[in-house]
Amino acid sequence: MSIVIPNEINGKPVIEIEDKAFYEKQLTSVTIPSSVTTIGPSAFSSNKVTIVKISLSISLI
Numbered sequence: 267m268s269i270v271i272p273n274e275i276n277g278k279p280v281i282e283i284e285d286k287a288f289y290e291k292q293l294t295s296v297t298i299p300s301s302v303t304t305i306g307p308s309a310f311s312s313n314k315v316t317i318v319k320i321s322l323s324i325s326l327i
Contacts, residue, residue, distance in 0.1 A: 268295035268317075271302065283309045298324070 269288070272280060280299065285306035288296075293313040298305070300321035 267292050268297075269293055270297040271299055273299045273301045282306070285309060286311065288313065295319075 269291075271283065274280060279301045281301055282304040283298070283302060283306060286308045287306065288310050289308060290312040293310060293315050295317040296310060296315055297319040298321065300323045302321070303323055304326045305324060
């Protein structure tokens with residue numbers, strides 16, 4: 267399963283992906299927008315991600 271994280275949700279920017287946000291979701295592909303600057307520990311753990319599209323705006327993983 268692939269996921270594209272949006273730049274905004276309900277008009278608010280998505281700036282962080284929290285710890286274990288996508289834990290065990292059977293993901294294989296993730297696209298992270300430039301609005302995201304922080305990705306929490308284990309945000310994508312226990313998945314089979316082979317493709318990640320990520321912006322250079324990430325400052326903390």
